[in-house]
Amino acid sequence: MKVTAILLAAGQGTRMKSDLPKVLHSVTGKPMIWHALSAIQESTTEKPVVVVGHGAEAVIKYLGDSAHTVLQEPQLGTGHAVMQAESALKGKTDLVVVCYGDMPLLRGETLKKLVETQQDNKGPVSMLTVVTDDPRGFGRIIRKKDGTVDAIVEEYVATPEQLQVKELNVGAYCFDAKWLWDALKRIPKNPKKGEYYLTDAIELASKEGLPVQAVIMEDAEETIGVNTRIHLAEVEIAMKRRINRDHMLNGVTMIDPDSVYIESDVKIGRDTMLMPNTYLHGKTEIGEGNVIGPNSIVRDTKIGNGCKVLASVLEGAVLENDVDMGPFARLRKGAHLGNHVHMGNFGEVKDSHLADGVKMGHFSYIGNAQIGSNTNIGAGTITCNYDGEKKHPTEIGEDVFIGSDTMLVAPLKIGSGARTGAGAIVTKNVAEDTLVVGMPARAIKKLERKIKK
Ligand code: UD1
Ligand code: CA
Numbered sequence: 001m002k003v004t005a006i007l008l009a010a011g012q013g014t015r016m017k018s019d020l021p022k023v024l025h026s027v028t029g030k031p032m033i034w035h036a037l038s039a040i041q042e043s044t045t046e047k048p049v050v051v052v053g054h055g056a057e058a059v060i061k062y063l064g065d066s067a068h069t070v071l072q073e074p075q076l077g078t079g080h081a082v083m084q085a086e087s088a089l090k091g092k093t094d095l096v097v098v099c100y101g102d103m104p105l106l107r108g109e110t111l112k113k114l115v116e117t118q119q120d121n122k123g124p125v126s127m128l129t130v131v132t133d134d135p136r137g138f139g140r141i142i143r144k145k146d147g148t149v150d151a152i153v154e155e156y157v158a159t160p161e162q163l164q165v166k167e168l169n170v171g172a173y174c175f176d177a178k179w180l181w182d183a184l185k186r187i188p189k190n191p192k193k194g195e196y197y198l199t200d201a202i203e204l205a206s207k208e209g210l211p212v213q214a215v216i217m218e219d220a221e222e223t224i225g226v227n228t229r230i231h232l233a234e235v236e237i238a239m240k241r242r243i244n245r246d247h248m249l250n251g252v253t254m255i256d257p258d259s260v261y262i263e264s265d266v267k268i269g270r271d272t273m274l275m276p277n278t279y280l281h282g283k284t285e286i287g288e289g290n291v292i293g294p295n296s297i298v299r300d301t302k303i304g305n306g307c308k309v310l311a312s313v314l315e316g317a318v319l320e321n322d323v324d325m326g327p328f329a330r331l332r333k334g335a336h337l338g339n340h341v342h343m344g345n346f347g348e349v350k351d352s353h354l355a356d357g358v359k360m361g362h363f364s365y366i367g368n369a370q371i372g373s374n375t376n377i378g379a380g381t382i383t384c385n386y387d388g389e390k391k392h393p394t395e396i397g398e399d400v401f402i403g404s405d406t407m408l409v410a411p412l413k414i415g416s417g418a419r420t421g422a423g424a425i426v427t428k429n430v431a432e433d434t435l436v437v438g439m440p441a442r443a444i445k446k447l448e449r450k451i452k453k
Pocket of ligand 1 (some may be wrong): 010051072074101137138140154170197199225
């Protein structure tokens with residue numbers, strides 16, 4: 001059976017007071033509409049149709065080929081919005097799910113339940129409802145004696161008695177497609193506003209004696225729709241809790257989950273511990289048995305197992321296993337730290353590979369560099385990689401000892417086993433096992449390398 005979703009996302013979102021279309025505002029690092037589409041993907045069989053209007057260009061650009069789009073111009077109500085999808089879908093689907101782009105907490109499994117209910121329904125439509133004391137301006141559900149839905153009464157036309165009804169229309173429906181296309185032609189234009197309301201299709205079915213089934217949702221939180229930035233913050237917090245709960249159930253420890261912010265795509269292995277004020281963004285992947293934070297920001301970074309990242313900022317980096325960094329270390333794009341690397345306070349690494357066992361204790365900048373294993377980078381070392389026009393590479397061998405405050409003027413190669421004296425300014429390549437000192441540094445003697453293992 002073919003099940004296709006129509007996602008309504010043409011509304012203006014005036015109350016967001018934003019230049020960005022509402023459905024592109026981010027919730028846990030992904031546009032709101034991404035969350036709606038992933039719920040749809042779990043519960044339908046075909047590529048969805050998104051109805052766009054306000055900010056259409058930006059929304060279409062974001063969607064790419066993840067969805068078909070149809071333009072609703074002007075926006076004449078939820079019924080009118082669904083009408084726009086008819087030509088794209090007629091004859092191509094058995095069931096049509098309708099939901100909103102601004103309800104990012106709605107779960108795929110809830111939509112699945114809705115679809116299953118409609119599959120068993122002899123009538124043409126099933127809908128989601130929620131029972132709550134906080135009506136949020138939603139339409140009230142009026143039931144028939146037999147328990148099926150009779151009508152949906154919008155708040156602004158409801159009688160005082162109807163306003164007391166605690167069962168509300170969520171705005172998500174599953175229709176028999178054939179019936180829907182025909183019913184849309186029969187729904188009346190609202191005389192006051194000149195709009196076409198999808199809710200009137202429900203009333204049509206009921207008037208024709210066709211049963212409308214309702215699935216009462218268990219978790220009212222799923223129905224929070226975003227109309228203002230206050231709702232956006234509510235949704236963000238709820239989604240964050242949901243994400244954190246899932247990670248904890250998968251074996252991640254958080255001593256204060258309310259202070260841990262994890263975006264939707266992040267992966268974390270078991271027995272990793274996330275300390276307070278930790279932010280994990282983008283396509284970050286973290287292995288097992290790590291301790292991240294307190295006070296760390298990690299974006300688009302891969303971390304192996306057994307690492308410690310204390311009060312540090314990592315972006316576009318790779319850490320292998322048992323890396324120990326911070327406090328106050330910074331990794332920028334292309335930083336790659338091998339096994340057992342130690343990086344202490346106030347260091348920065350960019351576009352560089354530090355091989356296994358490199359130690360970089362304090363106050364250094366390493367950029368465009370390859371550093372061999374077990375090399376020690378003394379405090380205050382700088383790779384002077386930029387001459388004002390171009391970046392230049394630095395290559396440092398294994399078991400090198402770079403003395404404190406060494407300036408490595410790139411392009412430069414330092415052979416394995418070499419040493420630089422404190423304060424050296426190195427402008428020429430240094431041969432293996434050679435000690436250089438001074439400014440600019442010149443060779444003064446040949447060394448015998450001690451191999452520490
Ligand atoms: C609608 C329902 C109401 C329900 C509520 C739940 C109708 C008439 N009323 O209310 O019963 O309780 O949702 O949130 O359907 N949209 C378009 N094109 C339009 C109009 C709306 O794409 O022409 C989209 C909006 O972008 C939004 C969604 O549809 O995502 C809902 O529209 P909104 O105006 O918020 O619906 P309400 O009238 O508040
Ligand atoms: Ca709304």
